[in-house]
Amino acid sequence: MGGNAIAVHDIEQALMGTSLGVDMQRGVPVRGGHRHHLKVINTIRRCGSIAQAVEQGVLSHGVLYECVRNGVPFALAGSIRDDGPLPDTQMDLIQAQTDYARLLEGADLILMLSSMLHSIGVGNMTPSGVKMVCVDINPAVVTKLSDRGSVESIGVVTDVGLFLSLLLQQLERLTNPYGVAQTV
Structure with a gap:
């Protein structure tokens, strides 16, 4: 359970090796890295979903990759300020709360x-x-x-x-x- 941001951070690290444009190995900003989160969102949107990105081989590691690969259910709740959002992010917050409650059981x-x-x-x-x-x-x-x-x-x-x-x-x-x- 989480928001759009946690999924984007995880996928950005998996696809680009950065978090908000900062190289995770060296700890320094990457040229043009401030756009990485939007590139990641658009990449996943082109695939159709996080699961489809895994199936297509676009996403090959990370927390959400492991969730998909191992059948671990997840719920992403959106916010009015989300970039994108990812296609898996539930923007109906009443439904997102219901999804959270189901996963907490x-x-x-x-x-x-x-x-x-x-x-x-x-x-x-x-x-x-x-x-x-x-x-x-x-x-x-x-x-x-x-x-x-x-x-x-x-x-x-x-x-x-x-x-x-x-x-x-x-x-x-x-x-x-x-x-x-x-x-x-």
């Missing part, structure tokens, strides 16, 4: 990434007993989530682009712990 752990409004909204919809990890560069976001009364929430104050990059590295190590090239 039976959840044991929720990872909330860099969206105060989505994270707090999901936190408010989450029953007690579900563990939550909120990652945001703004300490007020993680504080606000923990202030909702959940003893199960953990806050991590960091840049979500860096967090996603490190998460991806760890997931790759788990699936390929010896660094041996996998054959398909």
Whole structure:
């Protein structure tokens, strides 16, 4: 569950190696990189959806790629200020809330990434007993989530682009712990 932005950040990193035009390996802005998020949105729109981009081989790694490849359902809720948005982003917010509620059923752990409004909204919809990890560069976001009364929430104050990059590295190590090239 998330907004248009988290999906665009993930796909931009996968397709361009950048986050908002900043090279994720070197930490420096890329010439023309400020347009990368729009290029990514248009690329996915031309494919028809995130799943179709995976099927067509356009998107070959990243969090959303793994969701599609492994049949993990996701819901993206839109906002009036979204660029694009991606074709998978639900712009009817009542429907998006219904989609979120459906995906929350039976959840044991929720990872909330860099969206105060989505994270707090999901936190408010989450029953007690579900563990939550909120990652945001703004300490007020993680504080606000923990202030909702959940003893199960953990806050991590960091840049979500860096967090996603490190998460991806760890997931790759788990699936390929010896660094041996996998054959398909």
